[in-house]
Amino acid sequence: MRVAIDLYSDTKTRPTRGMREAIAEAEVGDEQHFEDPTVDRLVERAATLLGQEAAVFLPSGTMANEIAILVHCRPGDELIAHADAHILNFEGGAAAALAGVMVRPVAGDKGMFDGQTLSEAIRPDRRHLPRSRLLSIEQTTNLGGGAVWPLQLTDDVLATARSRGLATHLDGARLMNASVASGVGPERIAAGFDSVFLDFTKGLGAPFGAILAGSAAFINEAWRWKQRLGGSMRQAGMLAAGCLYALDHHVERLAEDHANARLLADELAGANGLTVERPETNMVFIDVGATGLSAEEFNARLLQHDLRVSIQGATRLRAVTHLDVTREQIFLAAQAMRTVAASAGGASGDRAA
Numbered sequence: 133m134r135v136a137i138d139l140y141s142d143t144k145t146r147p148t149r150g151m152r153e154a155i156a157e158a159e160v161g162d163e164q165h166f167e168d169p170t171v172d173r174l175v176e177r178a179a180t181l182l183g184q185e186a187a188v189f190l191p192s193g194t195m196a197n198e199i200a201i202l203v204h205c206r207p208g209d210e211l212i213a214h215a216d217a218h219i220l221n222f223e224g225g226a227a228a229a230l231a232g233v234m235v236r237p238v239a240g241d242k243g244m245f246d247g248q249t250l251s252e253a254i255r256p257d258r259r260h261l262p263r264s265r266l267l268s269i270e271q272t273t274n275l276g277g278g279a280v281w282p283l284q285l286t287d288d289v290l291a292t293a294r295s296r297g298l299a300t301h302l303d304g305a306r307l308m309n310a311s312v313a314s315g316v317g318p319e320r321i322a323a324g325f326d327s328v329f330l331d332f333t334k335g336l337g338a339p340f341g342a343i344l345a346g347s348a349a350f351i352n353e354a355w356r357w358k359q360r361l362g363g364s365m366r367q368a369g370m371l372a373a374g375c376l377y378a379l380d381h382h383v384e385r386l387a388e389d390h391a392n393a394r395l396l397a398d399e400l401a402g403a404n405g406l407t408v409e410r411p412e413t414n415m416v417f418i419d420v421g422a423t424g425l426s427a428e429e430f431n432a433r434l435l436q437h438d439l440r441v442s443i444q445g446a447t448r449l450r451a452v453t454h455l456d457v458t459r460e461q462i463f464l465a466a467q468a469m470r471t472v473a474a475s476a477g478g479a480s481g482d483r484a485a
């Protein structure tokens with residue numbers, strides 16, 4: 133489906149002309165024999181960017197998360213993650229299907245939790261119990277509202293994980309959004325984690341590619357799983373060139389997406405029946421319950437205005453700003469949302485507040 137304004141996700145971007153040119157002109161070789169100079173360049177650059185010893189290039193973020201789980205865990209081990217985590221909800225049950233790993237969900241505001249919550253979820257070391265083995269957190273939190281984990285909080289959970297012998301993984305699908313929004317460098321955000329994944333197909337606007345980084349020993353094992361899962365490629369420099377282009381041209385501009393998300397939230401403030409969460413990065417979550425419409429019905433009516441968002445609950449919608457959304461389109465999107473809310477004839481703005 134193509135709509136004029138697509139706020140469904142930051143995965144909906146199309147590669148720019150400059151990126152397509154970089155992809156077309158990429159110098160290539162056989163990636164799985166380390167003969168692709170463009171992939172080699174990307175891997176080195178990403179490892180440095182994330183402050184890790186080594187990195188591996190993968191076709192998708194899901195493969196990066198699952199390889200991290202496969203390397204860190206043995207069948208029967210337990211992974212601790214927020215109940216809203218991508219790993220739990222959107223990876224087809226791969227932690228169970230591929231790694232034989234149990235996932236222990238924990239609760240917390242905006243997709244985050246503290247060391248105390250983590251500590252309570254870690255099992256005592258007894259043979260009747262699954263072995264708690266891995267902590268994974270998201271930066272930014274996706275269903276948590278695109279929130280940025282403050283450093284004190286990541287330091288807190290990392291200290292708890294370390295003291296209890298857990299390995300740690302950072303699902304950094306939108307790590308660069310977190311960095312741009314907080315002004316904290318990516319290497320500091322990733323510091324202390326045993327593995328880190330960064331996606332190029334979200335706000336960075338590339339058509340494919342993800343990086344998984346960690347120690348040299350970790351990446352060596354990750355390569356084994358990349359091979360087993362069919363993720364070893366050939367002239368993958370064509371993919372890597374888009375990712376390098378994204379690092380050169382699409383990082384600082386993430387601030388525009390964040391400004392557009394704030395603009396959308398501001399434009400919707402006080403709209404009839406809409407409760408809008410204050411965005412920290414490029415996601416705006418909107419509860420439409422007080423309009424009397426379901427999220428599904430509200431979205432269907434937005435489609436008639438040539439605007440698409442995503443449904444994230446019975447009355448919860450998510451609008452994501454990205455490279456292919458202009459400031460002018462944000463005004464149009466807000467207007468369409470206000471029109472749909474006003475026509476719904478639900479509660480007044482006062483009651484919704």
Ligand SMILES: *Cc1c(COP(=O)(O)O)cnc(C)c1O
Nearest residue numbers: 192193194218270274303305331
């Ligand atoms: C999109 C996403 C992933 C998976 O990345 P893909 O490249 O789509 O496979 C993992 N974690 C989070 C938080 C995501 O948003």
